[in-house]
Amino acid sequence: MLELLTDDVVHDINQGGREHGKEAFRVFLDTMDTHYRERAEDLTILSSVDGRRAAAEFVIHGKYL
Template structure:
C-alpha cells in the first residue's frame, strides 16, 4: 500500500468510525472541498462545518470502498456505496422521516506533503431523492 492509499483509507476509516477530528487531521489547512452539485468550500473550518451539517441530517456508513492512486501519489479516487439514514430535513431537499438509502458514490482527492488538499465527491442526487421518496 502506498502512502497516499494509506492516507485515503485512513480518511474513510475515520469517516466510518465517526471520528471527525481524525478526518480533519488528514486534511491540509487550505483543503478545497467541492460539494456534490454545489460550490467549492476552502479550509478546515469550512470542512468541519460541512461535517457538522451532514452529521445533523444524515447517518451514513461507507461500504465496498475501492481506492485507486496515480503513479505519482498526488491524485487518488475512491468508489464506494453509501448506506444511510435521512434523519433531519436538509434545506431544499425532501422531508426527512428516517428513510434509508443505498447510493453508489465516488470521491476524487489531491494529495501533497502527506495531506489531502482536495476532496471532490460525486453521487446521483436524483437517485437519492427517488430513494427517500421525494
C-alpha cells in the same frame, strides 16, 4: 478525519459548490451529522504521482433524520 487534512483542502460537494479550507469541511461534517446517519463503503482513493491531488470514490448507505 479532520486530522488527516491540511488547511488548504478543497472539497467539491456532491451536487453543490466548492469549499476551501479545513474549517469549512468541519462545518460540512457537522451539518451532515445533524441531518443524516450514513456510512461510506467500497472506498477507493486515487492520487496523482506527485501527491498534490487526490480523489475518493465510494458508496453511501444511510438515512435522513
